[in-house]
Amino acid sequence: MNNDRFFDSSPDQRAIARQLYQTVVNLPLVCPHGHVDPRLFADPDYRFGNPAELFITSDHYVMRMLYCHGIPLEVQGIPSLDNSPVETDPRRIWQIFADNYHIFRGTPSGVWLNQEFFELFGITQKLNSATAQDIYDQITAQLTQPEFQPRRLYEKFNVEFLCTTDSAIDTLAHHQAIRESDWEGRILPTFRPDTVIKIDAPNWAKNIETLSEVSSINVVDYRTFLQALENRRAFFKQMGAVATDHDIQVPSLTPLSAREASQIFAQGLNGPVDEQTARRFNGHMLTEMARMSVDDGLVMQLHAGSYRNHNHPLWERFGPDIGGDLPVRMEYTRNLKPLLNRFGNHPNFRLIIFTLDESAYTRELAPLAGHYPALKLGPPWWFNDSVNGIRRYLNLVVETTGIYKTAGFSDDTRALPSLPVRHDVWRRVTVNWLAGLVVQGIIDEEDAAEMAHTMAYDLAKEAYRNHR
Amino acid sequence: MNNDRFFDSSPDQRAIARQLYQTVVNLPLVCPHGHVDPRLFADPDYRFGNPAELFITSDHYVMRMLYCHGIPLEVQGIPSLDNSPVETDPRRIWQIFADNYHIFRGTPSGVWLNQEFFELFGITQKLNSATAQDIYDQITAQLTQPEFQPRRLYEKFNVEFLCTTDSAIDTLAHHQAIRESDWEGRILPTFRPDTVIKIDAPNWAKNIETLSEVSSINVVDYRTFLQALENRRAFFKQMGAVATDHDIQVPSLTPLSAREASQIFAQGLNGPVDEQTARRFNGHMLTEMARMSVDDGLVMQLHAGSYRNHNHPLWERFGPDIGGDLPVRMEYTRNLKPLLNRFGNHPNFRLIIFTLDESAYTRELAPLAGHYPALKLGPPWWFNDSVNGIRRYLNLVVETTGIYKTAGFSDDTRALPSLPVRHDVWRRVTVNWLAGLVVQGIIDEEDAAEMAHTMAYDLAKEAYRNHR
Amino acid sequence: MNNDRFFDSSPDQRAIARQLYQTVVNLPLVCPHGHVDPRLFADPDYRFGNPAELFITSDHYVMRMLYCHGIPLEVQGIPSLDNSPVETDPRRIWQIFADNYHIFRGTPSGVWLNQEFFELFGITQKLNSATAQDIYDQITAQLTQPEFQPRRLYEKFNVEFLCTTDSAIDTLAHHQAIRESDWEGRILPTFRPDTVIKIDAPNWAKNIETLSEVSSINVVDYRTFLQALENRRAFFKQMGAVATDHDIQVPSLTPLSAREASQIFAQGLNGPVDEQTARRFNGHMLTEMARMSVDDGLVMQLHAGSYRNHNHPLWERFGPDIGGDLPVRMEYTRNLKPLLNRFGNHPNFRLIIFTLDESAYTRELAPLAGHYPALKLGPPWWFNDSVNGIRRYLNLVVETTGIYKTAGFSDDTRALPSLPVRHDVWRRVTVNWLAGLVVQGIIDEEDAAEMAHTMAYDLAKEAYRNHR
Numbered sequence A, B, C: 001m002n003n004d005r006f007f008d009s010s011p012d013q014r015a016i017a018r019q020l021y022q023t024v025v026n027l028p029l030v031c032p033h034g035h036v037d038p039r040l041f042a043d044p045d046y047r048f049g050n051p052a053e054l055f056i057t058s059d060h061y062v063m064r065m066l067y068c069h070g071i072p073l074e075v076q077g078i079p080s081l082d083n084s085p086v087e088t089d090p091r092r093i094w095q096i097f098a099d100n101y102h103i104f105r106g107t108p109s110g111v112w113l114n115q116e117f118f119e120l121f122g123i124t125q126k127l128n129s130a131t132a133q134d135i136y137d138q139i140t141a142q143l144t145q146p147e148f149q150p151r152r153l154y155e156k157f158n159v160e161f162l163c164t165t166d167s168a169i170d171t172l173a174h175h176q177a178i179r180e181s182d183w184e185g186r187i188l189p190t191f192r193p194d195t196v197i198k199i200d201a202p203n204w205a206k207n208i209e210t211l212s213e214v215s216s217i218n219v220v221d222y223r224t225f226l227q228a229l230e231n232r233r234a235f236f237k238q239m240g241a242v243a244t245d246h247d248i249q250v251p252s253l254t255p256l257s258a259r260e261a262s263q264i265f266a267q268g269l270n271g272p273v274d275e276q277t278a279r280r281f282n283g284h285m286l287t288e289m290a291r292m293s294v295d296d297g298l299v300m301q302l303h304a305g306s307y308r309n310h311n312h313p314l315w316e317r318f319g320p321d322i323g324g325d326l327p328v329r330m331e332y333t334r335n336l337k338p339l340l341n342r343f344g345n346h347p348n349f350r351l352i353i354f355t356l357d358e359s360a361y362t363r364e365l366a367p368l369a370g371h372y373p374a375l376k377l378g379p380p381w382w383f384n385d386s387v388n389g390i391r392r393y394l395n396l397v398v399e400t401t402g403i404y405k406t407a408g409f410s411d412d413t414r415a416l417p418s419l420p421v422r423h424d425v426w427r428r429v430t431v432n433w434l435a436g437l438v439v440q441g442i443i444d445e446e447d448a449a450e451m452a453h454t455m456a457y458d459l460a461k462e463a464y465r466n467h468r
Helices: A011-024 A051-057 A060-068 A090-099 A108-120 A132-143 A150-156 A173-180 A204-215 A222-238 A258-270 A275-296 A312-318 A337-343 A360-369 A387-401 A416-439 A445-463 B011-024 B051-057 B060-068 B090-099 B108-120 B132-143 B150-156 B173-180 B204-215 B222-238 B258-270 B275-296 B312-318 B337-343 B360-369 B387-401 B416-439 B445-463 C011-024 C051-057 C060-068 C090-099 C108-121 C132-143 C150-156 C173-180 C204-215 C222-238 C258-270 C275-296 C312-318 C337-343 C360-369 C387-401 C416-439 C445-463
Strands: A029-031 A159-163 A243-248 A299-304 A351-355 A375-377 B029-031 B159-163 B243-248 B299-304 B351-355 B375-377 C029-031 C159-163 C243-248 C299-304 C351-355 C375-377
Touching: A011 A416, A011 A445, A029 A416, A029 A445, A051 A060, A051 A090, A051 A132, A060 A090, A060 A108, A090 A132, A108 A387, A108 A416, A150 A159, A150 A416, A204 A222, A204 A258, A222 A258, A222 A275, A243 A275, A258 A275, A275 A299, A275 A337, A312 C337, A337 B312, A351 A360, A360 A375, A360 A387, A387 A416, A387 B387, A387 C387, A416 A445, B011 B416, B011 B445, B029 B416, B029 B445, B051 B060, B051 B090, B051 B132, B060 B090, B060 B108, B090 B132, B108 B387, B108 B416, B150 B159, B150 B416, B204 B222, B204 B258, B222 B258, B222 B275, B243 B275, B258 B275, B275 B299, B275 B337, B337 C312, B351 B360, B360 B375, B360 B387, B387 B416, B387 C387, B416 B445, C011 C416, C011 C445, C029 C416, C029 C445, C051 C060, C051 C090, C051 C132, C060 C090, C060 C108, C090 C132, C108 C132, C108 C387, C108 C416, C150 C159, C150 C416, C204 C222, C204 C258, C222 C258, C222 C275, C243 C275, C258 C275, C275 C299, C275 C337, C351 C360, C360 C375, C360 C387, C387 C416, C416 C445
Parallel strands: A029 A159, A243 A299, A299 A351, A351 A375, B029 B159, B243 B299, B299 B351, B351 B375, C029 C159, C243 C299, C299 C351, C351 C375
Antiparallel strands: none
């Protein structure tokens, strides 16, 4: 591994970047948003499976890349809904992955995987067809070691807290188990109510029933629905939650009257509502979530702009989360106006927005965050969580907002072993960017040192109001 | 201050940038578009107020940045329309500004302020909580000196001419006073008719009455309305104006028939017209403005894409211009077609477009300016008038248009003391960019030297047809 | 000429770039998409005309640049449809071009022209008013030499194959002549059916008649129309075609029922169809083209997003292709969904998309190509085929797709003499970009060397399935 990776090649800037990097490299990891399964920590004896499961079948970044090169999901060992035969030998899946490993050159997955192989597993060979089985053996041997248990990795990685993402109707049993154990890791739930506040979610009526059960509030109308949601938010908060999280394709957020919302809710209980009505209700519910955030202080996260299950034939055969979620164009200035006019000036409200549409960085999101006190910008997300993606974000956003209206870094991953490398990319790219500002005379070294710490650690912690 | 600020850190490029910079650093400032108050020059004894007024309350870039970090406008000393109490002690306002000065790190305001403090006021300390009051005293002491009178600053800054922005129904009394004085500074008005050609402008009917008064043409119908506008344009031109300026949210510019325009105008005199009709009339009036430009040679400036007063609750309490104007997405190719098809090939017509939507640079604006003779691209505007904003503009626009279809730099500021630093940022970034082209073998040093002069000085002058 | 042109100025990166460049500089040119006239190769004695014709009147990049600076097309020697007088003296046209040559500084045309003058014609002076006639003489003298015959240039340039773009109703007589000659150059036709599958194309009914003639299938209804198209595709393929090419303003691709398509087709034969119907039919026909591609294996190219003949008055006087085609905003994720859902997972299908809307790179196109096996991304096109355009493309696209879902380079030019310089720009920019990845520790030198070859040569060949 190149110790100066992601640093500028000019000696002046590189020297400053190195210096700044030393001040942040050992800071704890703050992980306010991600998708690691809490089960990994609930079971003290949890072990990861084989290398194929760890690196391929559980990582939809890797899966979609292999798929786009013509390698069917079955061959990757992904089970289909119609139970057609799939590859079950992890060694064969690993071999195919290795045979095609060149496709990851220059991609963030390539960067992460190389660094994980080297730093976490001590692999010194390049992965390719010839080395595949040998590397498979090396990884397998290590996975059985106790230091590869999730709780040990959490400690080794020096994680300060890690937020998971949990359905609003989840019992949080795994979180309960963690809290009841003697382990001191801070695994915090995040309230994700998509399946109940989106009236057109699959099995919505069923989900409302579950909502009644878990909240012990009999949801029979819009009023009891809101009560049950408030109840669940309180429970999540009591279980350590600091935030809610929301997925919406287009952030069109116009509130409805209580009367109209009630009518649509009643209609939904009786059967499906049309697309247009659903969109209005769902948008309205986000403004209700904002209202509740003003009350309970949970930070509201908005992940906007993903068209889910775009590849319909593949979705029919394999279900969701197999790489077929694709970005669409976004408009924020007009769409967020009703919400921001209501709550954007309120000191209790905090909204963190993540975008897949980078054209909105300078045009809409930075100016909005540079005006409304409640709004912060989340870091580059998903496709844009990359060396260049972070650079673009910094260059496009910071001149308008400064760094202090951004929410620091969040790794947003389900892959626990990848936490350190993801934070490392962010830290390296940010210190190099700060070094560039110093060399150009925009900030001085004193400012740069303070900002390096802030970007590596404080911003994320402060953005999520996590000051234990 | 770093003498190489904004220059590339590679020694080759930096050496060329330094050399080019020496050839432009002392060129006069050409200021074809901005918002400096002509009153500053009309009164030969004008003095700036205190540091808080000079740097905070009069600068909506600074104000909105403090506001977005939760510092209420009242605390910044901004008077509200409901006369609620506001901070009136400039020292306390200044202290709050200093306490939060870190939020400007890496922003253009930070760059400008640091350079102004140092170069204009000779401050050698960093502004922070501890140094606040001392720096306040130093600035205050200097503001009383005669060399800080606006006319002296104009001379010290080596301004060649400075255009203000003036309502079409302004009497231009301050401009008259300047012309009648023995001072030789060239302060030129710019014709800004928003309040009369936007039929849905606040107090439109009242403004039309004022238009009658100042033009001595009794505006009773669409025909006399056009006559009065032509009359005012002629008056502005006679007072030195070289350009008109227009703000429009979406540049949808389809002409109406004279008959329809007359009907809408008559309707407007009788009461409010609906939003859709207003938009059509307003767009039509811009095509009329273009027609008049063909006749009188005034350069037409279009500042498109700002959603005014987005923060409605704040606007209700504090009125316009408090940082709540926010960019929206823009479409130019289709929207400008009617106008460009009519006048875009006409040698008398000159249209300069400014955008807040950088995604239109390569996609629409550069190709349009690279085809229609009448069209030039204005420099990066507002949020994008920054080191990175200028770099993006040059990298995105010039390959398609060359530099000669751009309009050079305009500072677009109401802050007279910031003129030199704003032009300095432009000049430094452009020479560094030219140095980059030389190092990469795209142009030679001879071309670069000529282009450096052109970009620092000639383009703006030529674009505004100002060849005194 | 600077031997390090387009390379980074940092010594580390430059050294690696130089090394990589040496490995690709002499690779054959693969030219899978362009507009060179096959007539140039059909006639073994073909000679280029004068310098003005070669560099100005036949190059709409140059023409539109002169036009946007106020030089009328007549003065450039472009014949008008109304037969008004135009400049006919090529020396005078050349002089005007030379007088204004500074407008090309920093543009790709400037880069290409300078390198062509120097490398192809051995000109060592800079073109300007003073040197114009001397350079004219030098070029003229060389054009008469046998080594400037198109077939000799093809050989000198080391072209491996060159695809032209040909109307679906073209007889391919020139291609036939080339194949029947003893010359071994590989000039391949490309099937471009715009004039027959766009039901609102000028003279559509007439074109359908020609389609009947050239296919020997009497096109009387939608069924025979499809047969005739299949027949022509088979003929093109037999003549060496590897691809089809399609121009569409907005890629809205929803299939119609056969019944509805038949009705609209019948309606079209009887007279013009309305705009909305035409758009639906034209979109449908592209899905039919995709279906045929699945069957016959021809690669489908989509050039989306050009608003043709935007400058209506100029189009009325001079017709199409005089620089008045301008980009518009694009949406791909939703628009391409029906097509990609049908054929995007099919191993026989290959779709290459070119865009003029760079905001879609990270947001839509890279994610789409990073998911659907059938989709590859074409290189930067037209306004974006430039040093910065290529850089942006690589930085915006590759992290999401890797290089292996891109289609390499295509020169897309009608100017045969410019082939080498256009490929050289691509090769220089790509090796420098790879050198940057090495210096930053993202790939190693071994990977970089392999990728340099792949990007310079293999990708284009493989993308177009051309493995002779």
